[in-house]
Amino acid sequence: MVFSSAFFLFAFLPFCLIVNALLAATRNIPAQNIFLLLVSLFFYTFGEMFYALVMIFSIMMNYVFGLFIKTGGVAEYYLGSAWRPTCSFWATTSISTFWSTI
Numbered sequence: 374m375v376f377s378s379a380f381f382l383f384a385f386l387p388f389c390l391i392v393n394a395l396l397a398a399t400r401n402i403p404a405q406n407i408f409l410l411l412v413s414l415f416f417y418t419f420g421e422m423f424y425a426l427v428m429i430f431s432i433m434m435n436y437v438f439g440l441f442i443k444t445g446g447v448a449e450y451y452l453g454s455a456w457r458p459t460c461s462f463w464a465t466t467s468i469s470t471f472w473s474t475i
Contacts, residue, residue: 385416
């Protein structure tokens with residue numbers, strides 16, 4: 374799905390905006406976050422399944438590192454540990470995909 378496609382502009386985007394506004398009106402932040410997460414994953418899955426799997430892996434990895442930071446200890450150490458694998462993973466997949474298309 375592309376941002377300029379008719380399906381995105383006239384079906385997907387209005388649906389997301391309306392549901393998000395309704396959830397915001399109820400002040401149910403967890404439901405709003407879950408909805409946006411699921412809609413985002415659907416958007417990426419619609420375009421390319423591989424990138425959705427990469428995104429799910431990245432979300433899970435960042436969530437675990439966030440729990441490490443929350444539980445205490447040296448926050449800077451855990452924060453540094455969290456962004457390095459995530460950035461290197463995204464960079465590796467992006468670069469390999471780029472070179473495979475050339």
